[in-house]
Amino acid sequence: DAGVIQSPRHEVTEMGQEVTLRCKPISGHNSLFWYRQTMMRGLELLIYFNNNVPIDDSGMPEDRFSAKMPNASFSTLKIQPSEPRDSAVYFCASRPERLAREWSHEQFFGPGTRLTVL
Amino acid sequence: AQSVTQPDIHITVSEGASLELRCNYSYGATPYLFWYVQSPGQGLQLLLKYFSGDTLVQGIKGFEAEFKRSQSSFNLRKPSVHWSDAAEYFCACMNSGGYQKVTFGTGTKLQVIP
Numbered sequence: 001d002a003g004v005i006q007s008p009r010h011e012v013t014e015m016g017q018e019v020t021l022r023c024k025p026i027s028g029h030n031s032l033f034w035y036r037q038t039m040m041r042g043l044e045l046l047i048y049f050n051n052n053v054p055i056d057d058s059g060m061p062e063d064r065f066s067a068k069m070p071n072a073s074f075s076t077l078k079i080q081p082s083e084p085r086d087s088a089v090y091f092c093a094s095r096p097e098r099l100a101r102e103w104s105h106e107q108f109f110g111p112g113t114r115l116t117v118l
Numbered sequence: 119a120q121s122v123t124q125p126d127i128h129i130t131v132s133e134g135a136s137l138e139l140r141c142n143y144s145y146g147a148t149p150y151l152f153w154y155v156q157s158p159g160q161g162l163q164l165l166l167k168y169f170s171g172d173t174l175v176q177g178i179k180g181f182e183a184e185f186k187r188s189q190s191s192f193n194l195r196k197p198s199v200h201w202s203d204a205a206e207y208f209c210a211c212m213n214s215g216g217y218q219k220v221t222f223g224t225g226t227k228l229q230v231i232p
Contacts, residue, residue, distance in 0.1 A: 004161070033220075042224040043162075043208065056219060091161055105150055105169075105212060107220065109161030 004110035006092050012116045018080040021113045024073055025094030033107060034067055034077050035091040043091075049075065050097075082117045089114050120145040122211045124223035131199050132231050139194040139226050141209030150212040151192040152220070153183055157205045165207075168192060169214075179203070204230045 005024040013019055025032050034046040048056045052069045060067070064083070069075040079086055093107040121144045131137055143149060150169050154162040166177025173185040183194045192209060209223040 043222040045219070045221075048219070093161070105218065106152075106164045106167065107162075109163070111159075111161050 004092055004094055004108055006090075006110035006113050008113060009111065010114045010116075012118065013082055014118050015083055016081045017117075018078065019082045019086075019115060019117075021077040021090050021092075021115070023075045023077070023092030023110060025075070025092070026096075026108055027073065028096060029094035029108070030072070030097035031095040032069060032075050033093040033095070034075070035093065036088045037091060037112070038088045046077070046090075079115075082115075084117045087115055087117050120149060120211050120213055120219075120221050122209050122221050122223035124207075124209055124226050126226045127224070128227045128229070130229040130231060133201050134198050137194075137196045137199045137203070137228070139207050139209075139228070141192045141194065141223060142190050143192065143209075143211045144190065145211060145213060147214060148187070150214055150218075151183075151185060152210040152212070153177065153181070153192075153194045154208045154210060154222075155179075155205050156208065156225070162208060165194070199228075199230055201230045201232070204228055 007022045030051050032049040035043050037043045046059045047067045049069045067077045089112045091109050091112045093109045095107045123142045152167045153165040155165050156162045165181050166175050168175050168185045176182050181196050185192050206225045206227045208225045210220050212218050212220045
């Protein structure tokens with residue numbers, strides 16, 4: 001298994017531009033998470049999908065941020081317009097659905113996308 | 119709301135020395151607890167987890183952690199640190215019912231000196 005795949009790995013853009021981050025979760029995983037990591041705020045959950053449906057988007061900073069999961073194998077996080085304070089590493093993670101107590105509840109993280117907004 | 123506190127932002131230990139990273143959680147019931155490790159430029163990787171049962175759990179890379187309900191703690195330990203253990207370590211808490219949201223601590227950066 002290739003693990004969680006994120007693209008691009010690095011993105012440099014100018015303030016005001018639209019940015020789209022992409023994630024392919026591990027096949028068979030039903031939950032998907034988007035996180036943002038900064039030195040100041042640590043690791044923050046932005047949004048959580050279960051079976052392609054957004055369950056908790058309370059961490060999305062503002063209307064400039066949007067996330068979609070059109071199918072079980074793909075998700076996007078879009079920032080429009082981008083601002084310098086959005087500069088961070090954005091992680092996508094997936095987790096298999098809980099079916100029994102033996103399931104680990106482990107989240108599998110992708111390598112992240114380092115976003116720099118100038 | 120649940121929360122996780124890692125009081126040490128940065129720790130330096132000598133190679134071969136023992137290690138203990140602190141983690142305290144706040145949650146109404148017994149949560150599920152995790153330790154993750156993040157190497158530079160990488161995503162997070164699970165070291166170990168606690169759900170129930172034996173309060174001393176073993177993980178990968180020689181790490182262990184002990185759940186202490188009375189202290190609301192889940193400290194990570196390793197008897198002898200290797201240079202390759204230099205990384206950032208995150209404690210996390212997940213509520214055991216309903217929406218299983220995971221809350222991460224702010225992380226502890228471990229430096230290993232020769």
